[in-house]
Structure formats: structure tokens, C-alpha cells
Amino acid sequence: MSTLNLLVAVCVAYVLFLFFVAFAADRLAAQGRKAWLRSPLIYTLSLSIYCTAWTFYGAVGSAARNGFEYLTIYLGPTIVMVSWWWLLRKLIRIGRTQKITSIADLISSRYGKSSLLAAGVTILAVIGTTPYIALQLQSVTLSFSVFAAQSDGLAAQDQAIVAFWLSMGLALFTVLFGTRNLDAKERHDGVVMAIAVEAVVKLVALLSVGIFVVWGVSGGLTEALNRIDASEFGHWHTDRSRWAGLIFLSAAAFLCLPRTFQVLVVENDDENHLRTASWAFPLYLCLISLFVVPIAVAGLDIMPEGSNPDLFVLTVPLALGQNGLAMLSFLGGFSSATSMVIVAAIALSTMVSNHIVMPIWLHLRPSGASVSGDVRAAVLMARRISIVGVVMLGYLYFRLSSGGEALASIGLVAFCGLAQVLPAMLGGMFWRGATRLGAFAGLTAGFAIWLYTLYLPSFGVGTILPMSIVENGLFGLAWLRPDALFGITGMEQLMHALLWSMLFNVVAFVAVSLVTFPSPLERLQAAQFVNIFEHSTNARSWSGGTAQTEDLMVMAQRILGAGEAQVLFLRHARRQGARGNLPAPTPDFLEALERELGSSVGAATAHAMVGQITGGMAISVEDLMAVADETAQMLEYSARLKEQSEELSRTALELRNANQKLTRLSVQKDAFLSQISHELRTPMTSIRAFSEILRDTDQMTPDEQSRYASIIHDEAQRLTRLLDDLLDLSVVENGQVNLNLRDGTLRDALDRAVSSAAIGEDGFQLEIKRDFGKENIVLHTDLDRLSQVFINLIANARKYCDAKAPRLAIRVMQEADRVVIDFQDNGSGIAPDAVDMIFEKFARVSDQKAGGAGLGLAICRQVMTRLGGSVDYVPASRGANFRVVLPYRTALAAQ
Amino acid sequence: MTRTTERPGPPTVFHERRTYRRRRVMDAARVAPLLALILWMIPLIWPQSGDGTVSSAKALIYVFVVWAGIILLTWGLSYLLAGEVDELSDSDT
Numbered sequence: 001m002s003t004l005n006l007l008v009a010v011c012v013a014y015v016l017f018l019f020f021v022a023f024a025a026d027r028l029a030a031q032g033r034k035a036w037l038r039s040p041l042i043y044t045l046s047l048s049i050y051c052t053a054w055t056f057y058g059a060v061g062s063a064a065r066n067g068f069e070y071l072t073i074y075l076g077p078t079i080v081m082v083s084w085w086w087l088l089r090k091l092i093r094i095g096r097t098q099k100i101t102s103i104a105d106l107i108s109s110r111y112g113k114s115s116l117l118a119a120g121v122t123i124l125a126v127i128g129t130t131p132y133i134a135l136q137l138q139s140v141t142l143s144f145s146v147f148a149a150q151s152d153g154l155a156a157q158d159q160a161i162v163a164f165w166l167s168m169g170l171a172l173f174t175v176l177f178g179t180r181n182l183d184a185k186e187r188h189d190g191v192v193m194a195i196a197v198e199a200v201v202k203l204v205a206l207l208s209v210g211i212f213v214v215w216g217v218s219g220g221l222t223e224a225l226n227r228i229d230a231s232e233f234g235h236w237h238t239d240r241s242r243w244a245g246l247i248f249l250s251a252a253a254f255l256c257l258p259r260t261f262q263v264l265v266v267e268n269d270d271e272n273h274l275r276t277a278s279w280a281f282p283l284y285l286c287l288i289s290l291f292v293v294p295i296a297v298a299g300l301d302i303m304p305e306g307s308n309p310d311l312f313v314l315t316v317p318l319a320l321g322q323n324g325l326a327m328l329s330f331l332g333g334f335s336s337a338t339s340m341v342i343v344a345a346i347a348l349s350t351m352v353s354n355h356i357v358m359p360i361w362l363h364l365r366p367s368g369a370s371v372s373g374d375v376r377a378a379v380l381m382a383r384r385i386s387i388v389g390v391v392m393l394g395y396l397y398f399r400l401s402s403g404g405e406a407l408a409s410i411g412l413v414a415f416c417g418l419a420q421v422l423p424a425m426l427g428g429m430f431w432r433g434a435t436r437l438g439a440f441a442g443l444t445a446g447f448a449i450w451l452y453t454l455y456l457p458s459f460g461v462g463t464i465l466p467m468s469i470v471e472n473g474l475f476g477l478a479w480l481r482p483d484a485l486f487g488i489t490g491m492e493q494l495m496h497a498l499l500w501s502m503l504f505n506v507v508a509f510v511a512v513s514l515v516t517f518p519s520p521l522e523r524l525q526a527a528q529f530v531n532i533f534e535h536s537t538n539a540r541s542w543s544g545g546t547a548q549t550e551d552l553m554v555m556a557q558r559i560l561g562a563g564e565a566q567v568l569f570l571r572h573a574r575r576q577g578a579r580g581n582l583p584a585p586t587p588d589f590l591e592a593l594e595r596e597l598g599s600s601v602g603a604a605t606a607h608a609m610v611g612q613i614t615g616g617m618a619i620s621v622e623d624l625m626a627v628a629d630e631t632a633q634m635l636e637y638s639a640r641l642k643e644q645s646e647e648l649s650r651t652a653l654e655l656r657n658a659n660q661k662l663t664r665l666s667v668q669k670d671a672f673l674s675q676i677s678h679e680l681r682t683p684m685t686s687i688r689a690f691s692e693i694l695r696d697t698d699q700m701t702p703d704e705q706s707r708y709a710s711i712i713h714d715e716a717q718r719l720t721r722l723l724d725d726l727l728d729l730s731v732v733e734n735g736q737v738n739l740n741l742r743d744g745t746l747r748d749a750l751d752r753a754v755s756s757a758a759i760g761e762d763g764f765q766l767e768i769k770r771d772f773g774k775e776n777i778v779l780h781t782d783l784d785r786l787s788q789v790f791i792n793l794i795a796n797a798r799k800y801c802d803a804k805a806p807r808l809a810i811r812v813m814q815e816a817d818r819v820v821i822d823f824q825d826n827g828s829g830i831a832p833d834a835v836d837m838i839f840e841k842f843a844r845v846s847d848q849k850a851g852g853a854g855l856g857l858a859i860c861r862q863v864m865t866r867l868g869g870s871v872d873y874v875p876a877s878r879g880a881n882f883r884v885v886l887p888y889r890t891a892l893a894a895q
Numbered sequence: 896m897t898r899t900t901e902r903p904g905p906p907t908v909f910h911e912r913r914t915y916r917r918r919r920v921m922d923a924a925r926v927a928p929l930l931a932l933i934l935w936m937i938p939l940i941w942p943q944s945g946d947g948t949v950s951s952a953k954a955l956i957y958v959f960v961v962w963a964g965i966i967l968l969t970w971g972l973s974y975l976l977a978g979e980v981d982e983l984s985d986s987d988t
Binding site: 071079228229231237247275278282290 | 924941948950951953954962
């Protein structure tokens with residue numbers, strides 16, 4: 001059995017073993033026995049996905065060619081892992097709370113779930129990863145050919161066959177274990193377990209070769225170090241810009257590579273695992289790189305001139321006849337290659353199916369995603385096709401590039417391309433002002449420059465980029481030469497591309513973010529991402545650790561009063577058995593305190609206050625809502641109280657006014673009673689006196705008799721008139737009056753009233769001003785009663801107008817549905833406090849001018865009410881102004 | 896009882912000091928990567944030619960000693976910060 005056949009057998013057995021491991025892990029996970037499947041150790045080992053065949057074989061090759069530069073590839077990730085506290089913890093928390101499935105998903109989710117950004121990052125990842133997969137296939141076929149060289153060699157087409165079957169096997173494995181379920185968090189227990197096993201194989205293989213070289217070949221550590229000093233790299237010598245640049249690049253790549261992001265963030269099961277990985281993964285990297293230089297030095301010593309230093313790990317043991325060690329080393333390289341391809345295919349297929357295939361599929365379907373099972377099957381199918389597609393793409397790339405030196409440098413080229421995602425990613429995590437357009441601009445600028453200055457030239461001058469562009473620059477502009485942008489020459493190609501692409505990326509990202517305005521969803525996501533630790537902690541019971549009892553005491557004293565607060569605190573201190581008079585801030589005590597405070601300020605407020613002091617938790621939205629509720633209730637209550645008190649004061653004012661009116665009425669009534677008794681007594685006295693004279697005087701002339709009798713008659717008439725008035729008022733008031741409705745003009749009624757009022761005019765003349773033209777209005781009403789009202793008003797004017805030349809203006813205004821007659825004199829008018837009294841019975845404005853019983857206006861008002869109109873006192877600029885209003889139905893316009 | 900008049904000192908100070916210490920451990924965890932970066936940038940100032948060049952073996956030992964130191968430091972910090980991570984991460988389970 002040839003070595004090659006043995007190799008194939010070992011390979012198949014190893015792959016079958018991996019299938020078994022993955023299958024068993026999936027079975028265990030399905031049974032819920034995840035405890036040791038998801039341990040910090042497994043997590044740390046799975047992170048070794050970063051170390052591919054390129055690092056397994058390539059590190060020694062790089063050391064043999066460029067000295068210590070290979071270390072940078074491991075130092076960058078080490079620094080990232082040491083930054084776990086402020087960087088990775090946040091990244092993982094974001095990934096877990098936002099249910100992130102890939103780096104494209106992270107970027108898209110942060111920038112308002114932009115599907116364009118997701119698709120862009122996906123394309124970038126596919127372009128960057130495909131050559132990398134090809135590199136893995138190449139390394140496996142190369143290592144095959146090393147063993148084959150011992151027997152009968154490996155023809156080119158055989159290499160292609162090996163690569164083809166390898167990629168088919170890897171695709172099958174990935175489809176089987178990578179798409180078993182559509183778990184929301186996209187975790188793959190079987191795959192992770194297999195990766196962890198492969199990580200151990202890698203480490204053990206490299207350490208074995210290293211130990212063999214140092215102690216077996218060189219003869220001990222000191223000897224090995226001496227040999228290093230004696231070898232051709234003797235003294236420390238590195239390109240300084242590459243040392244710094246590659247540390248940055250590898251750190252960026254560790255965060256941005258789809259496969260590392262997959263295991264670091266997506267497959268993370270517990271944030272606590274990160275704590276272990278923070279030191280354990282640097283340890284892994286340290287061990288992996290520990291023996292690289294000794295192996296390289298030994299290879300350069302032992303192997304013949306011109307042999308490929310990339311394969312020293314394999315060829316050195318073979319050359320020394322250690323076939324078993326060589327086999328182990330081969331398995332290590334095989335593990336590195338296969339695990340990388342598997343995880344990269346899973347990560348890429350998730351991105352491709354979620355961000356490219358599914359959006360297109362859903363868009364093409366007319367009905368949209370109506371049936372959930374339908375979509376599920378479609379997603380799984382899309383993912384499987386994507387996996388096969390990605391692996392086959394890598395195979396095609398391998399076939400087309402036909403191996404060679406071009407492929408060896410592709411690792412760093414891919415790093416540089418994927419590092420373009422870094423500004424958008426870190427900016428999104430730590431800067432709320434980063435916007436979708438900014439991220440898009442940064443990614444586009446960085447991607448374009450990377451493509452032009454590094455990726456396309458990496459295929460070799462003249463293959464894709466024409467020679468003319470490389471020599472003379474784009475469009476013949478010398479400052480656009482891909483290897484010397486802006487005319488800056490002399491920089492090494494990778495550093496040149498890294499500098500310009502990152503510079504333009506960051507500048508475009510920041511500048512566009514500053515000038516654009518994010519959408520509401522973007523702003524929400526920005527807040528969620530940047531303040532992830534405030535948002536993701538659930539409400540918990542009080543954790544006493546950081547609570548400050550003294551501060552609580554101060555607060556409690558303010559609210560409860562010093563004495564009560566001290567008693568409360570002392571009681572709890574006793575209950576806890578504490579030595580001082582301050583209890584420890586245990587949850588029990590805090591709850592009790594909160595209840596106590598709650599009875600004073602409301603539960604929500606108390607909770608928030610205790611929360612602020614203990615710092616155990618931020619005030620949750622529920623707390624704020626509860627506070628708002630309480631406040632709203634209190635506001636409502638106080639508003640109700642205010643309303644009631646206003647109503648009460650209104651009522652009180654009304655009552656006071658009514659009381660005043662009643663008091664005044666009572667005074668008026670008393671005055672009236674005395675007046676009416678006086679009015680009644682005066683005529684009665686004279687009637688009695690003169691009737692006694694008539695009765696008792698014998699000698700009386702007829703003249704005297706007649707005079708006395710007429711006095712008695714007059715006085716009796718006065719009495720009758722008074723009694724008539726009283727009777728009239730009571731009749732009108734009780735509505736017993738009969739209206740004598742007839743037609744007549746307003747002018748007639750006024751003429752009659754003016755002439756009637758003039759009777760008995762004694763001495764002074766009241767000048768009455770009228771506009772006869774306007775008085776020609778035909779009325780259908782009780783004209784006698786109306787005249788009575790007019791007489792009363794004119795008589796009042798005569799009686800009470802105190803002007804030297806009294807004047808009364810009677811104005812008639814005809815409106816749409818009523819007739820208004822104003823009686824305005826030029827006197828001093830009626831005092832404001834008397835206005836509301838004048839229409840009352842027995843009311844008189846002044847006692848001195850008492851000429852009647854004070855019933856006139858009361859009767860007027862009753863009459864007008866009966867006639868359907870009204871009589872009111874209208875405040876005027878000067879003088880008293882009474883307004884009589886007649887409704888229109890009783891008024892007809894004159895012909 | 897004289898106990899009631901005792902000053903309420905020790906427990907609070909103890910808590911405060913513990914909180915203070917924990918904050919400083921977090922600060923240390925934040926600057927640790929900076930320390931690693933600075934230490935690994937030191938080879939940049941080593942002379943590359945002429946007298947005083949650093950031998951490869953010494954350079955290798957320097958890089959790996961720094962590495963080991965950083966691993967130990969991170970291990971210590973992660974041990975001290977265990978409580979913090981526990982407290983925060985159990986919200987998700």
C-alpha cells in the first residue's frame with residue numbers, strides 16, 4: 001500500500017471521525033445535554049478558526065522568507081481578545097440581544113436594517129473569502145503532492161481531482177451539519193464541536209513538530225536559540241510599517257472575517273465564555289506561533305536550496321524519516337483547511353441566503369411570504385445552494401488561478417478587503433451619530449480603493465488590470481497609478497492599499513455621517529447598539545452590593561421625617577443583627593424601605609428613588625409610566641378639587657348677591673309699608689276730619705259744604721286710584737288680565753301717552769323729542785296697555801329727570817323681528833346699585849321724590865311680558881334710558 | 896446600650912471601597928490592550944542595522960515574554976471581573 005493510498009485512507013477515516021463527532025454533538029444537543037458542549041473551552045477552541053492552513057503552513061514559510069513578520073498575524077487578534085472588556089463584550093451583547101446572524105446582518109441592523117448595506121457587505125465578503133477557500137484547497141493538494149512525491153508523484157489533473165473531491169466532501173459536511181435547523185441564533189453544535197476537535201489536532205500537530213525540531217533535531221532550547229542567532233535571520237530585522245500595519249490588519253480581520261465573526265459572536269452561547277477566551281485564546285495563539293521560527297530555521301538548514309518553505313512543517317519530519325509525525329502534521333494542515341472552509345461556507349451561505357437570495361426570492365413571488373413553512377423550506381434550500389455555490393466558487397477560483405505564488409499572497413489581500421467593514425462596525429457600536437449613508441459611503445470608498453490598488457493587481461499585472469493602467473495610471477493620469485496613488489511612491493503594495501483604503505473609508509464614513517440625517521429606525525438602532533448595556537439588562541430585584549445606606553438614610557429622613565426614619569433604620573439594623581444603627585442594604589430591607597416611602601410618595605416614585613440611590617438598576621419604562629400614572633391621578637384629583645372650590649365660591653357669590661337683594665327688598669318693603677300706610681292715612685285722615693266737620697258743624701255755608709265734600713271726594717278718589725294700582729298689579733301678575741287686541745299705529749299710542757302724561761303738569765315743561773316719520777308702524781296689540789306703559793315711562797322721566805331743562809327723546813327703531821322704542825332723558829340717570837331694583841314692586845329710587853306707590857315700573861314690566869315684549873333699563877352714556885321691545889308679530893310695517 | 900450611638904462607618908466604607916476597587920479593575924481591563932500594543936510596538940525603535948542590533952533569539956524571547964505577561968494579566972483581570980460578567984450575562988438566559 002503506497003503512502004498516497006494510506007494518506008487517502010487516513011483522510012477518509014479522519015473525515016468520518018469528524019462526521020461522527022458532529023453527529024454525536026448534535027444528538028447530545030438535541031437531548032438538551034449542552035452543558036459540556038457549550039463550555040468556555042469549546043468556545044475558545046472554536047475561535048481557532050482564525051488559524052487556517054495559510055497560517056499553519058504559511059507561518060513557517062513567512063518566517064523563512066520575512067523573519068518575524070509572521071508574528072503580527074497572531075499579535076493583532078491577541079490584542080483584540082485582551083480588549084474583551086470594552087470591545088468584544090459589547091459586540092457579543094449586541095449580537096445576542098439583536099439576534100445577529102452574520103457581520104452583514106450586524107451592519108445592516110445597526111444602520112436601520114438596510115438591505116442595501118447587507119448586500120454590499122455580503123458581496124465584499126464573498127469576493128474576499130472565495131480566494132481564501134481556494135487557498136485552503138491549494139494547501140491540501142500541495143500537502144498531498146508532498147506525500148505523492150515520495151512515491152510516484154501527483155499529476156496536475158490528479159491535484160484537480162483531489163481538490164474537487166475535497167470540496168465536494170466539505171460541501172456535503174457543511175450542508176449536513178450547517179443547515180440542520182433554522183435556529184434563531186444560528187448555532188451549530190455539531191459544527192462547533194468538530195471545529196474544536198480540529199483545533200486540538202492543529203495545535204497538537206504543530207507543537208509535536210516544534211518539540212521534535214527543538215529537542216529532537218536542534219538538541220534543546222538553548223541550542224535551538226543559538227541556531228536561530230546563527231541562521232540567516234540572525235538579527236532583528238523587519239519592515240517597520242509592515243510590522244505596525246499587519247498588527248492592525250490582523251486585528252481588524254479577526255473582528256471582520258465572516259468565519260471568525262460566526263464563531264466569536266453568532267455561535268457564542270454565554271458571555272461568560274468570553275471571560276475565559278480572553279486569556280485562553282491568546283495562549284492558543286502564543287503556542288501555535290511558538291515553534292514557527294525553530295521549524296523555519298531547521299527547514300532552511302536541512303532542506304535543499306529552493307524547496308518550498310511553506311511546506312517545511314510537512315517536509316522536515318518527512319526528510320528526517322518521521323512518517324508518523326509527518327502524518328500528524330498533514331492532519332493538522334488538513335484540519336486547518338477543512339474547518340476554515342466549513343465555517344466560512346456556513347457564514348457566507350447565511351449571508352448570501354439572508355441578504356441576497358431571500359430578498360430576491362420574496363420579491364419575485366407575487367403573493368409574498370404568506371405561508372411560513374414555505375419560507376422556511378425556501379430559506380433552508382437557499383442556504384444549501386449557497387453553501388455548495390460558495391465552495392464551488394472557491395474550487396473554480398483554485399482551478400482558474402492554477403495555484404502558484406499569486407494565491408499565497410491572497411490571505412493578506414482578503415484581510416485588507418474585509419477590514420473595510422471595520423469603520424462602519426466600530427463606528428456603529430460606539431458612535432450614535434454614524435448613519436447609513438455614512439457607512440455606505442465609507443464602505444464604497446474603501447472597497448473601491450482596495451479593489452483598484454490591491455485586489456485587481458493581485459491577479460498579476462496584465463491579467464485584469466491592463467499594463468497601461470499600471471504604468472500610466474487610470475485615464476492616463478499618473479497620480480492614479482494603482483501602486484502609487486497621489487504620486488506617493490516607494491510604499492510596499494499592501495501597506496499602500498491599506499493606508500489609502502482605510503483613510504478614505506474613515507474620512508468618507510465620518511464626513512457623510514456628519515452631514516446626513518438618520519431615519520427614525522436608524523436612530524433607534526443606534527441608541528440600542530451604543531447603549532447596549534443599559535438596554536439589555538432586565539429588571540431585577542434589588543442587588544444590594546452598591547446601595548449606599550447613608551444616602552438612603554438621608555433620603556428617608558427627608559421624606560419620612562428624621563425621627564421616624566431613624567426608628568425604621570434602627571429596627572431593621574436590629575433585625576439583621578448589624579452592629580451599627582444602619583442596616584445593610586439587603587433586598588428585604590430595600591423592599592421594606594420602599595414600601596415605607598411608598599406610603600408617602602407613591603410606589604413608583606419610591607421605587608425610582610431607591611433605584612437611583614442603589615444604582616442597582618436604571619429606571620425602567622414601567623417605573624416611569626407608573627410615576628406618570630400616579631402624577632396624572634394626583635393632577636386629576638387636584639383639578640377636581642379646584643373645580644369644586646370654584647363652583648362653591650361662585651355659588652357663595654350668588655348667594656351673597658341674592659342676600660343683598662333680599663335685604664334691600666326688605667328695606668324697600670318696610671319703606672313701602674310705611675309709605676303706603678302714610679298714603680292711606682293721609683286721605684283717610686282728611687276724609688274723617690272733613691266728614692266730622694260736616695257732621696258736627698251746624699252753621700255752614702253751602703259753599704263751605706261743597707268745598708269740604710269735594711275735598712272728601714278727591715281724597716276718596718286718590719285712595720281708589722291707589723287701590724286700583726295695587727289691584728291692577730296683582731291682576732296683571734297673576735295673568736288674569738284680558739288683553740283687548742286691536743290694530744293701531746304706534747304713533748297714536750305715543751300721542752295718547754304724551755298728552756295723558758302732560759295732565760297735571762305743574763310749572764315746568766318736559767320737552768319731548770320725537771321722530772314722527774318712524775312712528776308710522778301698525779301694531780296689533782292691546783294699545784291701551786301699551787299706552788299705560790308709555791305714560792308710566794314719560795311720567796317717570798318728568799318726575800325723576802333732574803336736568804335744568806329736562807328733555808326726553810323717544811326713538812323708534814324697526815328691526816327684523818321686533819320694534820324697539822327707547823325713552824332717554826338728559827338727567828343723571830339711575831345709580832348702578834339701584835338698577836336691579838327699579839322693576840321690583842314698591843321700589844322707588846329716592847324717598848324725597850316719592851310721588852307714587854312704586855308700582856309703576858313693576859306694572860310696566862308685567863304688562864310688557866304679557867304683550868310678549870319687554871321693558872329694560874339700558875345703560876346709556878348719559879341720562880336714564882328705558883327700552884321697550886315689541887315682538888314683530890304684533891308689529892306690521894305701515895303702508 | 897451604647898451600640899445605638901455607634902457611628903455608622905465600617906460596612907458602608909467597606910462597600911464603597913469594594914465598588915471603587917472594582918471600578919479600577921475595569922479601568923485596568925480597558926487599558927490592558929493599550930499596554931500590549933505599546934509593548935509590541937517597542938521593536939519598532941530597535942536599531943535595524945549597525946551596532947546594537949538585537950539578536951533574533953532575544954527578540955523572540957522579548958515578544959513571547961510580553962505575550963505570556965499579557966496572558967497572565969488578562970487571566971487575572973478576567974478572574975477579578977468574574978462577578979461583573981455573571982451579573983450582566985444572566986439577563987439573557
